[in-house]
Amino acid sequence: MELPSIHLENVSVRYGDRDVLKDINISLNEQRIGVIGANGAGKSTLSRLLNGLVLPTEGSVRIGDLTTSQHAKQIRRQVGFVFQNPANQIIMPIVSDDIAFGLKNLSLPKAERTQRVNETLHELNISHLADRESHTLSGGEQQMVALASVLAMRPETIIFDEPTTMLDLRNRLAFQHEISKLSQRAIVVTHDLEILEDFERVLVITDGTVAFDGQPADAIAHYRQWSHA
Amino acid sequence: MSRNPSSSQTKNTVYIAVFAAMIAAMGLMPPITLGIIPVPITLQTLGVMLAGALLGPWRGAMASLVVVVLAVAGLPLLSGGRGGLAVLLGPTGGYLVGWVFGSLVIGALFKYWVLRRTGNTARFLAGLASVIIGGIGVIYLCGVPWTSVATGIDFGTSLVGSAAFLPGDLFKAVVTTLVALTVHRSYRGLMS
Amino acid sequence: MIAANNTSYLALIKPGWKFGALLVLSIALYLINSWTVLLSIFIVSVVLLLTARVNFKQIRLPLISLAVILSVVFILLGIQTDWLNALRSVLRLLTMCLLAYSVSLTTKFEAMLELFQQVASPVRFVGGNPAQIALALSMTIRFIPELKKVYVEVREAQHARGLANNPLAVTVPLVIRSLRIADETAEALDARGYDSEPAAFRR
Numbered sequence: 001m002e003l004p005s006i007h008l009e010n011v012s013v014r015y016g017d018r019d020v021l022k023d024i025n026i027s028l029n030e031q032r033i034g035v036i037g038a039n040g041a042g043k044s045t046l047s048r049l050l051n052g053l054v055l056p057t058e059g060s061v062r063i064g065d066l067t068t069s070q071h072a073k074q075i076r077r078q079v080g081f082v083f084q085n086p087a088n089q090i091i092m093p094i095v096s097d098d099i100a101f102g103l104k105n106l107s108l109p110k111a112e113r114t115q116r117v118n119e120t121l122h123e124l125n126i127s128h129l130a131d132r133e134s135h136t137l138s139g140g141e142q143q144m145v146a147l148a149s150v151l152a153m154r155p156e157t158i159i160f161d162e163p164t165t166m167l168d169l170r171n172r173l174a175f176q177h178e179i180s181k182l183s184q185r186a187i188v189v190t191h192d193l194e195i196l197e198d199f200e201r202v203l204v205i206t207d208g209t210v211a212f213d214g215q216p217a218d219a220i221a222h223y224r225q226w227s228h229a
Numbered sequence: 230m231s232r233n234p235s236s237s238q239t240k241n242t243v244y245i246a247v248f249a250a251m252i253a254a255m256g257l258m259p260p261i262t263l264g265i266i267p268v269p270i271t272l273q274t275l276g277v278m279l280a281g282a283l284l285g286p287w288r289g290a291m292a293s294l295v296v297v298v299l300a301v302a303g304l305p306l307l308s309g310g311r312g313g314l315a316v317l318l319g320p321t322g323g324y325l326v327g328w329v330f331g332s333l334v335i336g337a338l339f340k341y342w343v344l345r346r347t348g349n350t351a352r353f354l355a356g357l358a359s360v361i362i363g364g365i366g367v368i369y370l371c372g373v374p375w376t377s378v379a380t381g382i383d384f385g386t387s388l389v390g391s392a393a394f395l396p397g398d399l400f401k402a403v404v405t406t407l408v409a410l411t412v413h414r415s416y417r418g419l420m421s
Numbered sequence: 422m423i424a425a426n427n428t429s430y431l432a433l434i435k436p437g438w439k440f441g442a443l444l445v446l447s448i449a450l451y452l453i454n455s456w457t458v459l460l461s462i463f464i465v466s467v468v469l470l471l472t473a474r475v476n477f478k479q480i481r482l483p484l485i486s487l488a489v490i491l492s493v494v495f496i497l498l499g500i501q502t503d504w505l506n507a508l509r510s511v512l513r514l515l516t517m518c519l520l521a522y523s524v525s526l527t528t529k530f531e532a533m534l535e536l537f538q539q540v541a542s543p544v545r546f547v548g549g550n551p552a553q554i555a556l557a558l559s560m561t562i563r564f565i566p567e568l569k570k571v572y573v574e575v576r577e578a579q580h581a582r583g584l585a586n587n588p589l590a591v592t593v594p595l596v597i598r599s600l601r602i603a604d605e606t607a608e609a610l611d612a613r614g615y616d617s618e619p620a621a622f623r624r
Binding site: 238239240242243244245246247248249250251253254255257258275279283291295296298299301302303304306309310311312313314315318319320321379380381382383386390404407408411412415416419 | 443447482486487501510521522524530533537553557568572589599603604615
Binding site for chain 1: 615
């Protein structure tokens with residue numbers, strides 16, 4: 001599958017008088033990209049730039065021919081986002097309604113919504129959750145539902161912002177397995193270094209800049225060294 | 230960090246829903262008893278007062294309205310697990326209607342008066358006055374005549390009856406003022 | 422108070438009709454002064470409730486608290502005016518509440534909510550957005566259990582510090598966490614392509 005590449009050109013993000021990201025220039029083409037770095041380094045902001053949840057103070061973020069500052073709506077159809085806290089991204093009281101929510105935003109007819117909801121639940125092996133009340137789900141189940149609600153919208157790219165941070169080991173492994181199976185491009189911000197092993201590219205972010213960009217093993221080595229310094 | 234500008238409408242909707250949920254959650258909690266006040270205090274109207282003081286007039290009023298609508302539609306959200314059409318038609322229905330206007334008035338006073346005061350004492354006194362006017366004055370103004378009309382009891386007796394809740398409500402007004410001013414200090418621009 | 426799969430004849434009537442009838446009857450009750458007529462309507466309302474196949478457990482507590490209020494009203498009115506007047510007043514309120522229970526307990530919550538949304542739909546003429554109102558109602562239902570959880574967590578945390586009964590120590594973190602939930606949820610709505618403009622939200 002030929003995906004449009006993501007370009008960040010001279011991107012800076014300022015929050016008040018604090019520089020969160022400074023003059024970032026990268027192009028992302030790979031199928032599996034990891035982003036690691038210390039807390040507060042700017043990873044979350046970087047991930048939010050990629051689907052227009054955050055707009056750059058300077059520079060531009062392009063996906064194919066689209067710019068996040070001008071085409072936020074189209075870009076959000078192409079780029080899905082899974083957040084860290086599974087509870088706060090489930091919006092509807094019933095699981096199947098929640099997955100249908102994004103499809104309604106795409107103005108899909110009802111029959112197709114229902115079909116896509118069922119398909120997606122089946123793909124992730126969570127069909128049994130369809131009629132459950134959202135608040136009765138465990139953290140691991142909630143994160144699976146969050147992934148389902150993004151997958152149902154059939155994006156080309158999915159961004160994950162520390163998706164396993166709030167999960168226990170078992171759910172963490174199960175979720176990592178689902179990420180590895182995805183046919184979509186996945187850009188994963190994480191503190192779980194083991195998930196990055198078979199990734200094609202890993203970025204290390206320190207103090208709002210890309211401090212390292214390369215193979216996972218080298219990136220992790222760089223990050224470990226930086227953390228000990 | 231510049232957020233996408235289209236999201237402010239969305240944000241309003243979410244704030245209304247989350248605060249409505251907070252008002253409802255407060256009503257489901259067991260009432261607290263304080264040694265000095267004989268009547269147990271339910272926290273629900275604390276939520277109603279806070280919605281106005283934190284979200285401003287129309288979002289605050291909407292949050293209260295959402296709770297009233299869901300309760301009247303049948304969810305057992307009111308303190309003591311009450312809900313259904315009877316809560317509105319019954320003798321205390323006016324207080325529920327009063328919540329909406331109470332949040333509205335508190336919100337307006339906070340937005341255009343309290344938050345423009347400088348100095349801690351001036352702010353506190355203005356805040357407390359606002360919560361008392363909206364959270365007690367306005368709510369009782371809707372509730373007392375309603376009880377009187379619904380039951381046939383004269384206005385004076387109805388007013389005396391509501392006085393049993395006054396100490397608890399005054400206590401909640403103080404709490405609301407302190408909480409709202411603390412939160413506004415760390416969450417600037419909540420109402421802009 | 423929700424109709425848990427009520428199967429009575431009342432459940433078959435459209436919510437709009439039941440709601441309308443309740444409204445008309447409530448007003449009529451205040452226009453009627455004859456205690457015999459009021460008594461007969463009261464008996465009808467009792468029969469209605471008894472034949473509605475409702476779960477009486479659901480209205481036991483509300484009935485008790487209603488009884489307490491009404492006895493106070495009865496005694497007060499009896500002393501202040503006369504006992505016949507007191508009887509009329511209590512009959513009116515009791516009838517109205519029993520009728521309201523009959524409607525509430527035989528109407529599905531979703532149906533009732535839909536009715537309210539229909540009633541509120543003219544708000545679009547004054548710049549309101551019915552779809553957004555519907556979303557706010559759904560999200561509130563979604564977040565009530567979440568906020569309850571947060572409240573319990575905050576109280577436990579403050580209990581460990583001996584502050585469980587300090588209203589400020591409980592309420593400030595509760596509000597701050599509510600605001601954070603709201604911010605994150607708004608972001609999630611944006612990410613999932615929610616557009617608050619009415620045109621994009623067609624059924």
